[in-house]
Amino acid sequence: MDAVTIGKGDGSGPSGRSDALVEALFRPFRIGSLRLSNRLVHAPMHSNFGDAEGGVSERLLDYVDTQSRGGAGLFYVEHAAVEAPRGNNSPITLNASHERYVAGLAELADVVHANGAKAAVQIDHAGRQSNLRSTRGLPLISSSEVPWVPSGTVPRAMTGQDIRDMVQKFAEAAVRVQLAGFDAVTLHAGHGYLLSSFLSPFTNKREDEYGGSIENRMRLLVEILAACRERVGPAFPIICRLNGADHHPGGLTNEDVVTVARRLEEEGVDALDMTSGTRESGHWQFPTLYMDPGLQLDDVRAVRSAVSLPLIAIGKINTPELAASVVSSGLADLVAFGRELLADPQMPQKIRSGRKSEIRPCIYCNDCMMQLRSFRGVACTVNPSLGRGSRLAPREAAAARQVTVIGGGPAGLTAAIWARQCGHDVTLYEREPDLGGKLRLSAMLPYRSEQRRWLDYMIAECGRLGVQTILGADAASGARIEAGGDVLIVATGSEAAAGNPADERTQSVETALRRFEALGESVLVADGSQQGCELALLLAASGRAVTLAVGEVAPDSEAAVRVSLLERLGSARLRIIEGAAIAASEPACEVRTRDGERIPVAADTIIVPPAPPAVHAVPGDLAAKFAAVHVVGDAAGTTRLMDAVFAGAAAAMRI
Template identity: 30%
Template sequence: MIRKYPNLSKPIQIGNVHFRNRMFGAPMGGTDITADCTIGRASTAFYELRAKGGAASVTVSELVVHPETEGSHMYHLDLQTVGALSSFTYTADAIRRHGAIASVELSHSGQYAGTYLTDKDKKKGLNQWGPSDGVRPDGLEVKALTEAMIAEIVEAYGTSAALAKRAGFEMVMVHGGHGWLINQFLSPYFNKRTDHYGGSLENRVRFAQEVLDSVRKAVGPGFPIEFRMSGSELFDGGYDLTEGIEIAKLLESRIDLLHVSAGTYQRGFGVTHPSMFLPHGSNVYLAAEIKKHVSVPVATIGGLNDPKMMEEIIATGKADIVEMARALLADPELPKKVMTNRDDHIIHCLRCFTCMAERAMTATRRCAVNPLIGRELDGMEILPAAKSKKVLVVGAGPAGLQAALTAARRGHKVVLCEKGDEVGGILVGEQAIPFKHEMYKLGVTLGKLAEEAGVEIRLNTEVTKAYADQENADAILLAPGSAPILPPIPGLDGENVIVVNDLHHRQDQVSDQVVVLGGGLAGCEAAIHFAREGKQVHLVEMRAELAPDANIRHRPILLGEIEARGIKVLTGHKAVRVQPEGLACLDGEGREVLVPGTSVICAAGQRPRRDVVNALWDSALEVAQIGDCVKASTITTAIYQGHHAAMDL
């Protein structure tokens, strides 16, 4: 048999352990950390899903090694807490029984203890310890660790590693990047010590070396130790790639796998976890350069989800292993699909940060394109229905596509009708914006999967009451989506106005001087797109702030991109008239101003198509409404509602 991606599919031995391919599941925090900081049953299922999907390794994150100085609500492992050891054992079993190697991330946040607490005020009750005295950006005082405390923490790393091995984990990852404690010691920005743990690079590396020695003593020879580091801190005052290479060289004799990530807490979330505004694989260059200087295998990470790119990384020697986190939330079966030459079936991560925002907001997990994530115990298996029904799905947007796909997989006879000439609904318009292309691709892939599952897709087909009655379906799932809001503004129907939903049809008509009307998520992202093309862009919003509909992880990055691109923002401005030379608005004091722009992009929001829902409500005994027709919302809501409406049939 010929594999399409032979390098990604090739096994590798690290230490005495054999891994089935080169695709590893990077650390991801669980979904139900108990009050005692043990692994809940939902988290065990969460990690197991990636093992079932074919990943060579699945890393549980984060095990806090020394709760006395890092009291965050993350995993703890000791023999005193009832359920701690057993919860880790059950999780290791769940991962290993599917052929993946279970690993656990050993961590200490140092001065950033409490970062993942949902109640941020509780951070004030934690001791913030670091290499040196100081004050955090949020005003919390940081105290320097004494040498006695350092020795205690070093020993704790070994103790935790030994217990993880006892629980059945076959590898450990020592977290030495992203601004956490080990990184704080490595960094000249954080580490101002004058003893043998500070000053020279050799001194700053000492803590990491002692930690690794402690772990090695605890787990013994041949047991793989993976060390995660930032190849560069990527900010002034931190260490750069040149020093990152030297750090790697000073540590390689103590490790079996070097995991090269990027950035630090100071640099920004969207760099360590590359946002949609950055190229895929934007941090790979760090691993590629460091690999030239070390002899141990090197892993790379950062917005990777394309098998072609990942194959090239391995084939050209930039890294030996690729690691993914978000990509395996979007599609846990990505590795299995790569191994079996079914890469065209992959549901790609959108890099929308829904997963990370949900963790920060509710301490759970959710994925925009995978309705199972964080709810694996609520129905991971799509089981055949007791009775096959004829199901009519109205609308081939994300909600309708997901509903049709799930219903077909359950054995129902599904007809999916779409008024337009292609599937995807509102996602079709995203093809106009390169950094949102994966949203467009989502619709294409869901359509392909639905068709292969047996869904009959009828394009250019509007479902009227008569049409639905003629189909005589047992159940009808209504997903007609939403329509763009067009405010009653004179001139909005002019030739110089383009509704953002239609941008993919008219993008060659956009001039070099653009006004975007509407500062919600869609308007902001359109403005960024035009600014990237070198156009002069004004962004007009009636409310006092931009993008209130963006999630808490994506929004700061979005606003930063708007500022960096030089987009002129006018909040508190109400549009009153479209003119050939721009958009007339009333400012906050009621004065009329002209915002210049020979092209006006209308992104004033979406309105649910309630007329379609109301007309078809009695077209079958079983009826459900899903997606934007209920309330203009997100891809996440559409996918989730579509899946569960089909599960309820």
């Protein structure tokens, strides 16, 4: 991808304010008749906060209220189905398929407007990328009978009558969006959903006037645009969300998309909201920690050279500087943030007021996606407030307490920050010479730069808020800890065993990172976890001979994370044996495959899955000196980073 820069440094003055960032991102802009106060867009993201029938719930209103206070000029309230339940992409999908939903949609628009932003709805039909649970047993429909494998069913190819009906469904939904008081409507023709399935040769195998050439494949989208324009009138902005490319074999290419974009401009669309990827290439749709920032900008560049329409760019735009460079270079007119605004809804305001060092970064772990696929409300690893509204948000306590936090990992740091934000006096003790706990170790792994940024953010927040931090304080011995006070929060973490005591070569990922330089020249990695695979990448990059021999690669990772990790592993200089287990760990180590083959592997060090961790307990005599004690994070048996952070925040709120 061509470099996009705005010069040396960020132009920040003594206050941290960047005039270059503010000038680039906070200039007004028009999409047709719609005037936006700035160039920042809150992307449409599913929340699972609507009611069971696709209506607007109080929880959704509360969530949209919180998110739209952040300062983005254009706010999407997530997508809405034009046909329910057949068009749903999950069992809980916002609905625009009937007039009875207009009142609820109007409440959403009112909330966004009250917070100073313009409001839009993305209308959509999931097509083949749904499942029978979401459609309540109704058969899936698509351009052709090409299944999305996880759905477990083959979609029915739409008939001519189906197509004519679908044109009207989109047009009627657009009118409902307009009636509800929204400022714009977006037709979702990306990400492999129904309209995207007609555009893509991967899914469109039709032999009628809606299949074959790109002119035929775009026919349904053009007809829907025309029908919507006829119903909403010439002044109401219509935006189209469009894949710049599908990024999988046989999918939509830049060349075809340029043809589509030119035709949409001729037909009077007001802007293009550019994106990339389908469910077959979900790591492009939801870029992960293993993917480069701004990875979709080349797709935007292909369209930029072909049309004069306003363009919205998205795709792991992970810093204000990158966003500003996209706008100031003319590559796109607006920049959309998705997961970045889940991590910190206040990011636009912080940029504008010169507080960009206070932006809580997204770490691109995609645990938010795992939440949604488990039919739970959207949640964020680094932002425990997300979706919880007033139930979990820092607020001034009735009385200030003396709070002692023992342990400076993610749970302890979160507890200290939140307790201080509530007005308590907080002292944080950490036994190591640096804060971070196991988070500091894992940040050593490749592609973890955002995790390191998050750790730096939490440490800086402790300093900014006035948390007293004391390093080298061991809770087990009580060294340097001034015991006594109102509340003790125990976040001492846990420690995995180093490996197999019978073989000194065996180590866990954690111990290997601590002793990285002494691991030898050849390493067998038999830990298939995400971190085990990342350690294999780090070892290979250091020039060691690495064999990754595991039953399965990162089986517990989010789907897009796993796919992009496999891509990184495939391009690294290491040997991979899947379906394998260690058969013997003598000097001439053997790996046994599922079919019984035994493969000798030379190894100075063997990385094995960790044994059950030992918890760092706080002595009872220390805990007895406090009026209340809360145990959080790994010290309480937590295994997920998201849960540890949430527990730290929740403990602070219980004070």
